[in-house]
Amino acid sequence: MPVDGPLYPVNLIVTGRRVLVVGGGRIAADKARGLLAAGAIVHVVAPSVADEVRALGVTWEERAYARGEAAGYRLVVACTDDPEANQAVFDDGEAAGVWVNAADDPDHCSYTLPARLDRGRVLVTVSTGGHSPALASWLRDELGDRLGDEVDTLAGLLAEARADLVASGRSTQGRNWRSALDSGMLDLVRAGRLDEARQLLRASLHPADPPLPDSHP
Numbered sequence: 001m002p003v004d005g006p007l008y009p010v011n012l013i014v015t016g017r018r019v020l021v022v023g024g025g026r027i028a029a030d031k032a033r034g035l036l037a038a039g040a041i042v043h044v045v046a047p048s049v050a051d052e053v054r055a056l057g058v059t060w061e062e063r064a065y066a067r068g069e070a071a072g073y074r075l076v077v078a079c080t081d082d083p084e085a086n087q088a089v090f091d092d093g094e095a096a097g098v099w100v101n102a103a104d105d106p107d108h109c110s111y112t113l114p115a116r117l118d119r120g121r122v123l124v125t126v127s128t129g130g131h132s133p134a135l136a137s138w139l140r141d142e143l144g145d146r147l148g149d150e151v152d153t154l155a156g157l158l159a160e161a162r163a164d165l166v167a168s169g170r171s172t173q174g175r176n177w178r179s180a181l182d183s184g185m186l187d188l189v190r191a192g193r194l195d196e197a198r199q200l201l202r203a204s205l206h207p208a209d210p211p212l213p214d215s216h217p
Helices: 026-037 083-096 133-146 150-167 177-181 185-190 194-205
Strands: 018-022 041-046 059-062 075-078 099-102 115-119 122-126
Touching: 018 026, 026 041, 026 075, 075 083, 083 099, 115 133, 122 133, 122 150, 150 185, 150 194, 177 185, 177 194, 185 194
Parallel strands: 018 041, 018 075, 041 059, 075 099
Antiparallel strands: 115 122
16 A cells, blocks of 8 residues: 655665665566666576566576575565565565565555656655655656756756865855855756856855855866
8 A cells, every 4th residue: 555654755875785676577677777876786586587687787596585585685675576575575674674665565665766857966756655656757757857967067066166165164054055046047057158157156155255266167
């Protein structure tokens, strides 16, 4: 059943961490691909592992899930159509304190996977708690039509400004970042006028401060 209680959103850092994918078909390939893109070390276990999964460069074994093996991983994704297997993975995860997601089986999930939109340094996620994955995907696509690669460039400009403040010993707190973002910066970025966008950002963040060195010509 869908998740009726409130969800606590997080972005997990899985780089260099072991993740188990139970299942070897198309959905398993999709999940493994996303995990690999985030830097995870992925191992796949399934009675049959499709060529699409093998081609990803993950390690894999063609066998059934072994009770208790979820405990050896930081995160587990179950992509099987076997309720008993999903139950076993979930129970093992709960016993070992390992987070488990079962694709299209919210009763056996301790975390859910939202629809995601990647724009470089910007990640936007949409979740309905399992009530309507179709709505989550639709909203993700609606946002995707409005947000192009320019938001990644904008994130880079903001990171530059933040690094400049830190390097000069000035606090990043109390700066009017929202005013800077509302000032038309994104339109300037879309037009390729990055120098003007930087100047507008600096004027918004520290109008009374001495000017920062122009280290980004």
